[in-house]
Amino acid sequence: MATQRERDAADYLKKHRIMELMDNLTSMLFFHRPENPREFLIEQLEQLKISVQSDVRGPNLFNNTDLDTVFSILDPANQKYITFAQYKHALTTLGIKDINECPEGVNEDRISRPKACRDAQQHTGKNSELDAVKCICVLSLGLGFLWSCVL
DSSP: OOOHHHHHHHHHHHHTTHHHHHHHHHHHHHHHOOSOHHHHHHHHHHHHHHHHHHTOOOOOSOOHHHHHHHHHHHOTTOOSEEOHHHHHHHHHHTTOOSOOSSOTTGGGTOEEHHHHHHHHHHHHSTTSSSOOOOOHHHHHHTTHHHHHHHO
16 A cells, blocks of 8 residues: 555656656667766757747657657558548557547548647647657656666
8 A cells, every 4th residue: 555655746747747757768778879878868858948948849759750650551552541540549659648539530530630639749749748659668768767867
């Protein structure tokens, strides 16, 4: 049974999306593999702060071309739409947790590529707190690696 202090800590982490932020920062490290990880992390956090303050797109692993490529893979016949199941899978794969359960086209099971890309951009772009693809190795390495880089 968790103590009150542990519950408070868990609530704090959830409220401020700290674990997502740490996971995504770690993913950015693995993706970019900078020579100076501390400086890189500081730069990413500064960019995030600026993006939140100025309401612009924050640091991100995906650009519009990358998102279009993801959805092109799901639509090899170039029908200009994907199924709702594909839509959910793609957004989940991109690390997006708050998926719109009723996107435009859901009743026909035909989500347009522009709609799917817009939804992905909304969650991976501005004010997203670095919603980037999560590397599977983050789970095995944990936050110890991140903290050893920062300290």
